Amino acid sequence: MTIQTVATTPYPGQRPGTSGLRKKVTVFQQPAYLDNFVQSLFDTLGDCSGKTLVLGGDGRYHNRAAVQTILRLAAAHGYARVLVGRGGILSTPAASCVIRKHGASGGIILSASHNPGGPDGDFGIKYNIANGGPAPEALTEAVWQHSVALHRYRASDAPDVDLDTPGSTRIEQMTVDVIDPVADYAQLMEGLFDFAAIRALFARGFTMRFDAMSAVTGPYAKAILEGMLGAPAGTVINAVPLEDFGGHHPDPNPVNAASLIALMAGEDAPDFGAASDGDGDRNMIVGRRFDVTPSDSLAVLAANATMAPGYRAGIRGVARSMPTSRAADRVALALGVPCFETPTGWKYFGNLLDAGKVTLCGEESYGTGSDHMREKDGLWAVLFWLNLLAASGKSVAVLVQEHWARFGRNYYSRHDYEAIDSAAAAELMDALRARLGGLAGQRLGEYTVELADDFCYTDPVDGSVARQQGVRIVMTDGSRVVFRLSGTGTEGATLRVYLERYEADPAQHHLPTQQALAGLIAVAEHVAGISAYTGRAAPSVVT
Numbered sequence: 195m196t197i198q199t200v201a202t203t204p205y206p207g208q209r210p211g212t213s214g215l216r217k218k219v220t221v222f223q224q225p226a227y228l229d230n231f232v233q234s235l236f237d238t239l240g241d242c243s244g245k246t247l248v249l250g251g252d253g254r255y256h257n258r259a260a261v262q263t264i265l266r267l268a269a270a271h272g273y274a275r276v277l278v279g280r281g282g283i284l285s286t287p288a289a290s291c292v293i294r295k296h297g298a299s300g301g302i303i304l305s306a307s308h309n310p311g312g313p314d315g316d317f318g319i320k321y322n323i324a325n326g327g328p329a330p331e332a333l334t335e336a337v338w339q340h341s342v343a344l345h346r347y348r349a350s351d352a353p354d355v356d357l358d359t360p361g362s363t364r365i366e367q368m369t370v371d372v373i374d375p376v377a378d379y380a381q382l383m384e385g386l387f388d389f390a391a392i393r394a395l396f397a398r399g400f401t402m403r404f405d406a407m408s409a410v411t412g413p414y415a416k417a418i419l420e421g422m423l424g425a426p427a428g429t430v431i432n433a434v435p436l437e438d439f440g441g442h443h444p445d446p447n448p449v450n451a452a453s454l455i456a457l458m459a460g461e462d463a464p465d466f467g468a469a470s471d472g473d474g475d476r477n478m479i480v481g482r483r484f485d486v487t488p489s490d491s492l493a494v495l496a497a498n499a500t501m502a503p504g505y506r507a508g509i510r511g512v513a514r515s516m517p518t519s520r521a522a523d524r525v526a527l528a529l530g531v532p533c534f535e536t537p538t539g540w541k542y543f544g545n546l547l548d549a550g551k552v553t554l555c556g557e558e559s560y561g562t563g564s565d566h567m568r569e570k571d572g573l574w575a576v577l578f579w580l581n582l583l584a585a586s587g588k589s590v591a592v593l594v595q596e597h598w599a600r601f602g603r604n605y606y607s608r609h610d611y612e613a614i615d616s617a618a619a620a621e622l623m624d625a626l627r628a629r630l631g632g633l634a635g636q637r638l639g640e641y642t643v644e645l646a647d648d649f650c651y652t653d654p655v656d657g658s659v660a661r662q663q664g665v666r667i668v669m670t671d672g673s674r675v676v677f678r679l680s681g682t683g684t685e686g687a688t689l690r691v692y693l694e695r696y697e698a699d700p701a702q703h704h705l706p707t708q709q710a711l712a713g714l715i716a717v718a719e720h721v722a723g724i725s726a727y728t729g730r731a732a733p734s735v736v737t
């Protein structure tokens with residue numbers, strides 16, 4: 195076993211996006227592609243000697259090979275200890291939990307989240323810092339800048355480590371501890387929620403279906419829902435993580451989790467349905483014949499947080515990404531706590547959480563979380579809902595309808611135009627930006643524009659500035675249309691159009707969402723010329 199210095203050639207495209215570096219598996223399989231990126235990361239981090247690193251991924255194709263590569267590089271950079279999940283598995287929230295609990299200096303998570311897996315699918319790598327959260331943009335940009343001039347990497351030539359047997363081994367001077375990927379996370383959940391009340395709910399015959407989509411959450415959901423909480427066996431479906439997710443697109447929304455939605459719409463629907471994504475940080479909540487939008491989920495959790503033991507003292511504030519509906523803003527106002535609007539990307543919540551300014555955060559992209567860690571957390575959101583259902587004795591539908599009656603309803607939808615031509619997408623955004631200055635005061639359909647800008651965020655904690663984070667057109671009645679390009683896709687560009695309309699009158703809360711938003715959908719097309727630029731008559735995904 196010796197440490198080798200290996201000459202390498204830089205890859206130009208190693209720039210992390212919204213959440214780490216995501217590329218096709220075949221890109222990651224190129225010679226030294228992963229070695230280069232990890233070397234750039236370690237060079238950027240500086241002295242790693244004596245430190246602890248957490249390592250794991252969502253189990254997708256290439257996960258195991260990548261874990262072995264990273265272990266060999268970590269050993270060559272002086273890490274004292276690496277905690278790796280058994281089988282190379284750690285969900286994103288579990289990795290965040292383990293980093294914090296064991297005082298690690300950071301962690302590497304191998305995942306392309308909700309993107310499809312398998313040999314022709316996507317792979318990804320992201321680095322989380324000592325607070326357990328995604329690396330800030332300053333760090334990921336520095337890694338990328340370093341990668342373009344990289345000419346060598348250093349790695350041990352040690353053989354593969356046995357990832358399937360818990361216990362300790364060594365590579366060079368570094369200890370590799372293979373740990374149970376579920377235990378620390380399950381313990382954290384037990385401290386936040388009223389497990390006794392949820393157990394009693396299941397004991398009374400409450401029924402649930404949790405779709406793990408053949409991705410990483412299966413073992414966590416089985417252990418917690420069926421093991422600790424006594425839900426009947428079979429409550430968790432698609433529970434075994436598969437390298438290709440069994441062909442599922444592990445993106446928990448009504449389009450990709452269509453079978454769960456169909457089950458929940460049926461006559462014999464369970465009381466509660468939920469799904470999670472590839473790496474376990476997203477969640478979808480479904481009641482019997484009642485889908486909950488992620489934006490509403492955040493608002494309902496915020497309004498009822500004190501029902502859960504971990505939040506009994508109340509919440510300090512709420513944060514949501516800019517395109518997420520403003521439903522949570524109304525709750526924050528009523529509670530007398532601040533509501534922060536951040537750019538898309540969980541990394542922007544980190545400073546607010548660390549500074550104690552917010553307790554709950556959420557995004558329209560099926561992500562919800564709190565200060566219990568620094569990632570969004572799919573199963574946590576499901577357990578929070580179970581806690582509310584157990585404590586209130588109400589159904590999902592009643593909880594949300596009562597919420598609307600009190601705060602008003604924010605009708606909300608996202609229209610995605612996936613895999614469109616990148617140049618056309620950039621032109622659309624440029625043309626839109628060029629129009630912004632003249633839009634305020636203009637009448638668009640039944641709406642009048644109050645504000646039109648390209649969202650710019652100044653972090654209230656460290657003063658860092660993030661520009662061009664999405665074009666928003668806000669109407670005088672609070673309705674909004676937001677346009678931005680996705681930072682997580684791997685094929686061409688994806689245009690996201692976010693539509694929101696506020697309705698205070700409970701008599702108007704029953705409309706089908708797309709019907710309620712029809713006027714704004716027309717405004718979006720009129721303002722941005724979507725079909726002309728993209729060549730698409732309709733979005734590819736509507737959620």
Ligand code: G16
Pocket residue numbers: 212213306307308471475476515538539540541557559561679680681682683690
């Ligand atoms: C990531 C980020 C989220 C973001 C989502 C969608 O989620 O962590 O903050 O909302 O991507 O980003 P975009 O609209 O740029 O595609 P995940 O679950 O993919 O890690």
